[in-house]
Amino acid sequence: MTNCRLRRVRRRSVRGREEMRVFENGFAIVVACLVSVSPLAGDDNASERPLIHGAAFNSRNSYVVVRNGFRRGAKLWTDREYVVKKLPIDLSGGTLLQTPMEDRGNKNDDLISFAVLENCVVYVGIKAGRKRPDWLGSWEKTDLTVEASNTLVYSRKPFSAGEKVVLGGGSAGLQAMYSVVITENADKSTAVPSEKHGWVNLIADDSLAHWAPGPSKSNPTDIGSLWSLTDGVLHLDKSKKGRGGPIWTKKHYDEFELTFEFNIAFNGNSGVKYRVVDVDGSALGCEYQIIDDDNYRDNKNPTHRTACLYELASVPVDRKWNPAGEWNQGRVRVLNNTFEHWLNGEKVTSVTFGSEDWKQRFSKSKYRIHPDFAKTAGPILLQDHGDSVSYRNLYIRELNSEQIGPVATATKPRKTGTQELSEPLAFTVNCRACHLLDQTGVGPSLVEMAELYPRENKDRFIHWAISPGRKRDQMPQMPSMAHVPKEQLSEIYDYIKTVTVGVKRVKTSNIDSYATAPAKTKRPRIERTFVPNSGPASLILALPTEKKHNVIWDTDQCRLRYISTGEPDNYAYLRSNGNSLALVGEIIYRESQSIFTAAGDVQYKGYHISKEGYPSFVYQLGESEVTETISVDVERQSIVRSFKATPQLPDYEIPPPPDDRLTTEVTKSDKAISISYTAKK
Incomplete structure (x- = not known):
């Protein structure tokens, strides 16, 4: 060219x-x-x-x-x-x-x-x-x-x-x-989902061990002969004489992700149900509809077409759909009471249980006479609707709205070439403050890092992140990232290698990129910070209270350090090349030690962000896994720390407020405790 x-x-x-x-x-x-x-x-x-x-x-x-x-x-x-x-x-x-x-x-x-x-x-x-x-x-x-x-x-x-x-x-x-x-x-x-990510093959080794006969007036004790499983394909053959009937999993699922391929017969009708209960021999639950969209008599109803949430949510007319006799890929995801249906790689419908939208849909459906519809966990059910249907690559994994790890992504994308990629949450919290895309900030640019660590050197990158040295006299030494799980460090590396494709380094001189950075005013928000008497792995949580409260949480010792008011200036440390610490506003509360009095090592395991933006920190203390959530009671303008643990809550002692600027209120149970901090007016 x-x-x-x-x-x-x-x-x-x-x-x-x-x-x-x-x-x-x-x-x-x-x-x-x-x-x-x-x-x-x-x-x-x-x-x-x-x-x-x-x-x-x-x-x-x-x-x-x-x-x-x-x-x-x-x-x-x-x-x-x-x-x-x-x-x-x-x-x-x-x-x-x-x-x-x-x-x-x-x-x-x-x-x-x-x-x-x-x-x-x-x-x-x-x-x-x-x-x-x-x-x-x-x-x-x-x-x-x-x-x-x-x-x-x-x-x-x-x-x-x-x-x-x-x-x-x-x-x-x-x-x-x-x-x-x-x-x-x-x-x-085309490969199967990995077991290391929690996926379970529901038809592994051509076995129906995960399945049992579904609801029926006759209450059969075994799966009907019309169901067969050969070479990884589960088939219901209704062209033969014999008993079929629905089948459902022996295990019940509440929040989960299910992926499968299906092939419906010409003019056929079937479906995959979830959150199912047995009502007088009939299966009542949400349904991922499967029909021959081109020929089945019920194809005119928009909530009865393939991949819809039957009777409750329609799908786009122009969605990707391969005709009867060909394979399609389905996916159901249930998390935080939101039901998502996917077809051939596209999300085609989504509705949240209990929302006003759900209530309106439900009131117009045939399910309205069942007030407990879809409220509880239930089996996954494959229908026998009288027509032949086949399934393959049928996998499920359980989800948890409080699961740890990279379950969220940053909202601010970075550009690469002519398009944009979303940052992983681990990168946003731990890296973005110091590392710019194409120019030197507090640390080297992402482009330079990608050059330093070719793809075959991922392990060396992870080792350096955990045990860094000092490479450049003009820059502060990077603090250890030992608090970040290796899986997330690997995710950070992959993001850096991807986002820098086709990007060239920009040479700069005397540019204070932090002084010119856009102001961060969103609350709640969370970012890494460097403050007095706290480890370099500390996080500052800016809360949406009227007095702009901030919580500084130390991931090294797994405990709260300070509560302050005002807008924090995390760039003070970065701008000074490490010679001063972040400004966190006026400190109104200090906690000298963890509330837990039990002796033993504490191991930080990660945190996740709720859809409202509040973090839950998870750590191991002795035999107990503790989850500490920090949020705000908007009506009372209180900071709320909630603790729960399995198998039991360790011994604890609540320290009194150091002065009259805060009041505390404690709520207790066997496995949970909640502490509310309210500023006096």
């Missing part, structure tokens, strides 16, 4: 994509700003991650990149109206690179180029019966075909994150321009 002077730039937005067209001496270079991507099962943050960026095209014609765009009805070529009529599940939901038919004879060696941000598989489809271009010689031939105006046969090649992909031109005999689809690496997109 020639390096020519830019002549003009044109930008336009289209539903589902954004293009920036840069014209250089007549050659159009399209840089695609990707908008949406199908998530991985079990990966909460995947929907935020694009697969490619920096796409460029050595052509006069138009190219378009559409994330999550490869589906039935999608246009394969930018200058033709031909659409996808049939495609395999392996490619469904992939990033679609629409090519111009007019470039079928283009012979440029670098016709298309882009960088991949995740481990990906790139598929190139050639019209059936045509010779592949020479540059595809090393690519693996597959039996995957797509029906459009022609039948396209696809070749594939995996690429590692950060790698550049270059695709050549076609040939005079190609007749139709090739098609390009990018999917997540097969090891991630």
Whole structure:
């Protein structure tokens, strides 16, 4: 591609994509700003991650990149109206690179180029019966075909994150321009969810050990003969004579994530139910609807279509849906009483139990005569609705609204190239204050860190974070990150390597990036801080009270250090190159030791953020795992510290307030204690 002077730039937005067209001496270079991507099962943050960026095209014609765009009805070529009529599940939901038919004879060696941000598989489809271009010689031939105006046969090649992909031109005999689809690496997109992340295979080893006969008037003691499980496929065959009936899991689930693939018969109807109870031999519960949307008689009701929350929440008409006889991927996620349904990588409906929206929907449904509907944990149930249906890759993991770890992401994204990535929570709290993207702050830039630690040196990065030394005399030594779990350090490393792709370092001099940083006024908020008489792993929680109270919590000793008022200035330490400490306002309360009197080592295990923004710190003290939550009683303007523990609460002693500026109120039970601090007026 020639390096020519830019002549003009044109930008336009289209539903589902954004293009920036840069014209250089007549050659159009399209840089695609990707908008949406199908998530991985079990990966909460995947929907935020694009697969490619920096796409460029050595052509006069138009190219378009559409994330999550490869589906039935999608246009394969930018200058033709031909659409996808049939495609395999392996490619469904992939990033679609629409090519111009007019470039079928283009012979440029670098016709298309882009960088991949995740481990990906790139598929190139050639019209059936045509010779592949020479540059595809090393690519693996597959039996995957797509029906459009022609039948396209696809070749594939995996690429590692950060790698550049270059695709050549076609040939005079190609007749139709090739098609390009990018999917997540097969090891991630087709492999089973990992047990180390809590996933349980409900049909492992072709066994129905997790299942039992579901509710029935006849109360059977064994699973009906029409259910079979062979080679990882669970099948209900209603074309035969015999007993089927619903089946449900022996275990009950309250908050969980369920992922599965399903294949419904022509004109068929079935479903997956959860939070189920037996009501006089019938299964009452929420239902992930599964029907033949194209042919079943009940397909006109918007709350009766595939993937809807039956009777309660509809799904978009244009969602990705493969017809009866083909596999689709379903996903159900229940957390904090919010019920989410996903279909082929897209969230298609979400409703929160008990909300006003829920109450209105429920009052209009047939379930309204059951006031306890969906209130309690229950089994997962597979329906027998009289039609054949198959399932495979049926996995579940239990969730907990108070689970520890990276269950939230930062709201402020960082830019990389032409798109944005969301920061992991671990990075936001521990790293963002000192490390800027492309220029030196208190510490080196993320770009420099990515250069210092290539991908094969992740372990060295983690070791340095836990036991850092001093590399630069002009910078303060980084405090140890030993309080951060290795899994989160690994997540930080992966984020740094991803967000810096295609970004160059900016040389700066005498720039006080902290003095010019935007003011942080959001409350509640939490960030790492450096204060007197507290470890470098301390956190400051700015609370939404009228007097702007702050709590400083030491993760090294797992206890509260101070309560102060006013707006904290965490940059005082950073701006001074480590020669002064953060300003935390007026200190109105100090706690000299933990409230727990039991002797023994304390081990910090992490924290999570509630949807309201309040933290819960989790630590091990002897045999007890303690969860300490800090929040605000808005009506009383009180700071509330709530403790609970398993198997029991350690011995404790509540220190009295040091002066008359605060009053304390204590509420106790066998396994919990709550302390309220209220400022006197």
